[in-house]
Amino acid sequence: MKLNVVLQQARDLQRAKHLAYSTEKAYLGWIERYAAWLKSHPDQGGAASVEAFLTHLAVEEHVSASTQNQAFSALLFLYRDVLKQDPGAIHAVRAKRGVRVPIALTHAEALRLINALRGDYQLLAQLMYGSGLRVMEALRLRAKDVNVEKKVPIHEVKELMGHASIETTMIYLHAVEHSGHTIVSPLDT
Numbered sequence: 207m208k209l210n211v212v213l214q215q216a217r218d219l220q221r222a223k224h225l226a227y228s229t230e231k232a233y234l235g236w237i238e239r240y241a242a243w244l245k246s247h248p249d250q251g252g253a254a255s256v257e258a259f260l261t262h263l264a265v266e267e268h269v270s271a272s273t274q275n276q277a278f279s280a281l282l283f284l285y286r287d288v289l290k291q292d293p294g295a296i297h298a299v300r301a302k303r304g305v306r307v308p309i310a311l312t313h314a315e316a317l318r319l320i321n322a323l324r325g326d327y328q329l330l331a332q333l334m335y336g337s338g339l340r341v342m343e344a345l346r347l348r349a350k351d352v353n354v355e356k357k358v359p360i361h362e363v364k365e366l367m368g369h370a371s372i373e374t375t376m377i378y379l380h381a382v383e384h385s386g387h388t389i390v391s392p393l394d395t
Contacts, residue, residue, distance in 0.1 A: 209241050212248060216288045236280035248284055253294035256281050260298035274301040313392065320393075336393045337362065 213234055220230045240259055241248050260278055263269045269277075278296070285293040311319065320331045334344045337359055351361045364375040 233280040
């Protein structure tokens with residue numbers, strides 16, 4: 207069976223399984239890359255070849271763990287679903303996951319940053335920090351979406367409370383306002 211026949215079978219199976227087009231392209235790319243590395247048809251390979259290829263990716267090409275995992279998934283799909291072969295146990299050297307350190311400012315650092323800004327930029331930063339809005343959410347705000355007195359983005363409250371209309375949310379906010387309970391912004395602490 208020629209490689210282009212295998213690729214077409216893989217494409218047809220992926221479409222039958224309703225896999226995303228991006229997954230289809232990625233898997234087909236990995237199958238072609240594996241065949242080129244193998245220098246023969248994939249049905250001539252097996253667990254040892256897959257292990258060697260995945261180890262090559264990690265050790266020699268220094269791919270990320272997610273890239274190696276994608277290649278592994280593509281090759282499992284090739285052997286199990288397309289070629290109907292059990293590749294057996296695969297024990298390749300795995301790429302190391304990078305350590306992700308969350309980037310978060312302390313309260314003091316956030317206030318120092320906000321105080322270094324001026325004008326509209328400072329107002330936008332205060333609004334985002336005080337309400338938890340993301341950048342695009344803050345940029346899309348309209349004056350009618352914000353209760354200026356309390357700087358509460360009313361459309362956000364409306365969505366969180368599941369109300370169909372802003373008017374219903376306003377009734378609830380009015381009730382909270384007169385109940386004596388207050389909401390403290392991180393900017394006020």
